[in-house]
Amino acid sequence: MIILLLLISQFVHPEINKAGNQFHLPQDSVITHSYDVLKYNLTVEFFTPYDTLAGMVVITFSPNQNMDTLPVHLGQAMTVDSITMNNILQSYHRIEDTIYVSLTSALPPHLVSEISIYYQGKPIDGLFQAFSGFLTDVEINQAAKQWWPCFDYCWDKADLGIELHITVPENLYPVSNGVLTGIDSISGNRLTFHWVHQHPIATYLVAILASNYLVLQRNYHGYPLIYYAIPGYEYMAEMMLDSTEVIMSLFDTLIDTFPFADEKLGQIQSGGRGAMENQTCIRYAPNSWLSPITHAHEIAHSWWGDALTCINYQQMFINEGTTSYYECLATRVLQGDEGFNQRLEHMRQGGLDCDDQHHWPIINSPDPFGLNVYWKGAWFHHMLRNLIGDTLYYPAMRAFYHQYKGGNASITDLQNTIEQYYKLEPLDWFFQQWLYRPDYPQLNLWWYHHQQYLHINITQVQPDSFIYKIPLELGLWYGNSCSVSREYLMEQRELIIQELISCPDSITMDPQMKLYFRPRRITPLAQSVLIIDDGQSQNLGINYQNICDQINIPNLLWAVESLGSPPFSLIQQVSSIFWITGRIQNPLDSIDRERLNFIITNHYPLAIFSTHAASQLSQTSFLEDTLGVIFSGDSGYSNQLVGNQQDPIGNGFSWYINPVQRYEFIYPSVQGEGCAYFQNSDYGIIRSKSNFQIVFSTVDITDILPQPESATPLNLIRRILQYFGYPVNCPLPPPHSPPCNLVIEYQDNGSIMFKLTAPISAQLTIWDLTGRKLINWDLQKDNFILWDGTDHQGHILPSGRYIVKLNLNNQGASENLPDLNSVVESYQVFLIK
Numbered sequence: 001m002i003i004l005l006l007l008i009s010q011f012v013h014p015e016i017n018k019a020g021n022q023f024h025l026p027q028d029s030v031i032t033h034s035y036d037v038l039k040y041n042l043t044v045e046f047f048t049p050y051d052t053l054a055g056m057v058v059i060t061f062s063p064n065q066n067m068d069t070l071p072v073h074l075g076q077a078m079t080v081d082s083i084t085m086n087n088i089l090q091s092y093h094r095i096e097d098t099i100y101v102s103l104t105s106a107l108p109p110h111l112v113s114e115i116s117i118y119y120q121g122k123p124i125d126g127l128f129q130a131f132s133g134f135l136t137d138v139e140i141n142q143a144a145k146q147w148w149p150c151f152d153y154c155w156d157k158a159d160l161g162i163e164l165h166i167t168v169p170e171n172l173y174p175v176s177n178g179v180l181t182g183i184d185s186i187s188g189n190r191l192t193f194h195w196v197h198q199h200p201i202a203t204y205l206v207a208i209l210a211s212n213y214l215v216l217q218r219n220y221h222g223y224p225l226i227y228y229a230i231p232g233y234e235y236m237a238e239m240m241l242d243s244t245e246v247i248m249s250l251f252d253t254l255i256d257t258f259p260f261a262d263e264k265l266g267q268i269q270s271g272g273r274g275a276m277e278n279q280t281c282i283r284y285a286p287n288s289w290l291s292p293i294t295h296a297h298e299i300a301h302s303w304w305g306d307a308l309t310c311i312n313y314q315q316m317f318i319n320e321g322t323t324s325y326y327e328c329l330a331t332r333v334l335q336g337d338e339g340f341n342q343r344l345e346h347m348r349q350g351g352l353d354c355d356d357q358h359h360w361p362i363i364n365s366p367d368p369f370g371l372n373v374y375w376k377g378a379w380f381h382h383m384l385r386n387l388i389g390d391t392l393y394y395p396a397m398r399a400f401y402h403q404y405k406g407g408n409a410s411i412t413d414l415q416n417t418i419e420q421y422y423k424l425e426p427l428d429w430f431f432q433q434w435l436y437r438p439d440y441p442q443l444n445l446w447w448y449h450h451q452q453y454l455h456i457n458i459t460q461v462q463p464d465s466f467i468y469k470i471p472l473e474l475g476l477w478y479g480n481s482c483s484v485s486r487e488y489l490m491e492q493r494e495l496i497i498q499e500l501i502s503c504p505d506s507i508t509m510d511p512q513m514k515l516y517f518r519p520r521r522i523t524p525l526a527q528s529v530l531i532i533d534d535g536q537s538q539n540l541g542i543n544y545q546n547i548c549d550q551i552n553i554p555n556l557l558w559a560v561e562s563l564g565s566p567p568f569s570l571i572q573q574v575s576s577i578f579w580i581t582g583r584i585q586n587p588l589d590s591i592d593r594e595r596l597n598f599i600i601t602n603h604y605p606l607a608i609f610s611t612h613a614a615s616q617l618s619q620t621s622f623l624e625d626t627l628g629v630i631f632s633g634d635s636g637y638s639n640q641l642v643g644n645q646q647d648p649i650g651n652g653f654s655w656y657i658n659p660v661q662r663y664e665f666i667y668p669s670v671q672g673e674g675c676a677y678f679q680n681s682d683y684g685i686i687r688s689k690s691n692f693q694i695v696f697s698t699v700d701i702t703d704i705l706p707q708p709e710s711a712t713p714l715n716l717i718r719r720i721l722q723y724f725g726y727p728v729n730c731p732l733p734p735p736h737s738p739p740c741n742l743v744i745e746y747q748d749n750g751s752i753m754f755k756l757t758a759p760i761s762a763q764l765t766i767w768d769l770t771g772r773k774l775i776n777w778d779l780q781k782d783n784f785i786l787w788d789g790t791d792h793q794g795h796i797l798p799s800g801r802y803i804v805k806l807n808l809n810n811q812g813a814s815e816n817l818p819d820l821n822s823v824v825e826s827y828q829v830f831l832i833k
């Protein structure tokens with residue numbers, strides 16, 4: 001069934017409308033009962049205004065065991081007049097929607113028997129007025145019993161079909177399952193229509209649709225395609241018959257001959273909502289009368305759902321997921337590749353949105369008619385087809401159909417059939433990750449190009465720890481043309497790719513729409529924070545990554561234990577680095593000293609997260625060699641080091657100047673709000689005189705993670721990023737800046753203004769991270785420069801981090817300048833477009 005025209009965004013889901021209705025679904029193991037239904041014979045009369053009916057059903061059945069009680073389902077709103085077997089009245093009692101008939105004589109197994117149930121009433125569900133007549137419909141599972149007595153589980157089909165004898169006022173034409181074998185006139189201006197359907201049928205697919213129909217019929221490959229049209233809408237019906245022929249031709253080829261070709265394919269304009277794949281008499285609500293896609297969906301159900309039916313409602317995917325994919329395949333025939341792709345994309349986004357809202361798996365979903373069952377289910381088939389290839393997918397699906405048509409099938413049956421064709425590996429992983437798990441993979445991608453190589457890092461960042469096994473193609477864009485990469489198999493959280501490929505303008509994931517996923521972030525590395533986790537801190541790098549995601553800072557998590565040390569080429573590309581180390585082992589054992597030295601000496605903004613690392617560092621001459629700073633995670637020790645030249649700057653931060661090493665030092669006081677100070681952990685921000693922004697953190701991550709709002713790692717990282725110069729939406733005030741000779745102001749139009757603050761003249765140069773000088777100016781005192789992000793040839797430069805160097809002319813140099821041999825100030829700016 002398809003619930004509603006999918007263009008409508010305020011999409012009312014009939015099942016969800018039945019709020020409070022609990023589904024009582026049989027478990028997998030409960031697929032047998034005391035008898036097997038062979039056939040129903042339903043005689044029923046409908047009374048104006050078509051909200052009441054009276055009837056009699058004869059159930060032909062075969063006991064599976066010795067039986068003295070026969071359970072039949074019927075809604076409590078309906079009255080039972082009598083129940084007979086061999087013309088002998090049977091006693092019964094009712095519990096909720098089940099009638100328990102106490103048989104006057106017990107039946108042995110396999111003795112084919114008949115029982116007749118006379119009933120009447122006003123159904124609470126299943127019968128609706130429509131177009132001067134009525135329709136029967138099952139908007140929820142096991143609703144057939146609301147209007148007629150039956151064994152209302154889909155796994156006990158009436159093997160020999162159903163006969164219906166339908167009495168209505170003579171102005172109505174009731175359409176039902178199978179073939180119309182006769183119409184009798186009876187007293188009171190009434191007619192009785194006789195419909196006979198001789199295929200196995202599940203109870204929810206039995207339907208009667210009555211109005212003053214016009215019957216439009218075509219012969220298609222020897223069997224009738226019939227459209228029952230509301231008078232005045234024949235043209236719509238004819239158009240839909242045209243597309244029906246196209247759809248039938250496709251499914252005949254892809255799956256098999258129409259399963260009910262000896263009877264008819266009936267399609268009916270009716271009321272209600274959405275559409276319903278009643279066996280051989282498909283109902284369309286007005287909003288789908290002109291929708292070939294909805295027609296394709298319902299017609300596909302003739303194979304998937306009608307002939308082959310899911311074993312139970314937990315596995316509704318067998319019906320709806322499969323049908324939704326064949327609907328897509330029909331869209332390609334009806335609307336071309338573009339229509340096919342649009343439909344696939346529509347289904348992917350709808351499925352992902354449903355996943356985000358509900359987090360339901362496809363199998364055992366609380367709502368068997370949830371959009372994930374339909375649309376993520378369709379994507380299951382799409383991915384399966386891409387995995388095993390057309391040459392196996394279509395034959396395997398045909399075999400699955402042939403084996404189970406006329407009966408029921410389970411997910412296990414589907415998997416077994418597919419595996420009979422695809423012998424490369426068992427597909428348990430595939431079925432498990434896509435059908436039994438909620439949600440979907442989420443991917444971040446970072447890339448940079450260095451010395452002719454394209455470096456790409458892809459990370460699975462879905463919130464749960466599950467790692468998907470997924471194939472992934474990349475789209476490498478050069479201008480308007482896209483080159484599709486080879487397919488990479490991603491089986492771990494991170495995938496590192498290095499290929500000799502010229503530098504693309506941009507990169508997209510999954511350009512050919514083969515994967516059910518969401519891309520979270522695709523970023524050139526130059527704008528990203530590199531989070532290096534040496535693995536000794538219990539993978540807390542992932543927490544920092546989540547925090548960066550929360551505040552929308554592009555970041556790349558680099559796990560040293562699995563990836564080795566980050567290469568220089570990568571470090572050169574990022575805008576700043578968080579280095580997370582453990583607290584227990586000697587972290588310096590795992591830190592690549594050479595790289596750390598490189599980072600520091602090349603002035604890449606660096607934050608180190610680990611108290612213990614700090615204390616380790618303080619016992620070595622390593623940082624002394626490079627920065628001349630000794631640092632400790634112990635606040636008292638730090639205070640000793642930095643002396644007393646503090647200057648409170650609010651929010652619990654103080655500004656220190658270390659007179660010996662000439663480094664300034666922002667240090668959070670003990671109870672400051674908005675700082676990250678915890679017990680014996682703290683952090684500091686160190687900035688060198690020459691304005692290289694180096695953040696040195698000694699936060700003990702395991703201590704700060706559970707802390708309350710004012711002292712969260714989120715605030716810490718915001719503060720650090722802000723200090724690095726990121727345009728972070730940060731509630732904290734800007735950190736104190738040491739005196740310098742250049743003011744940098746970011747303009748709304750993306751350009752950057754440089755102004756001298758001291759009465760000096762200087763030369764200002766801008767460099768990229770590879771050390772290329774891009775543009776230079778002579779800057780006179782009291783003057784300013786507006787940089788529009790171009791180089792000296794006028795080429796527009798990409799967004800990212802740039803180095804600004806201010807060469808101070810000796811003449812007129814301020815006495816305030818630090819006593820350095822080379823009077824060069826360096827700054828960093830972020831060009832943002």
Ligand SMILES: [Zn+2]
Binds near residue numbers: 320323
């Ligand atoms: Zn459907």
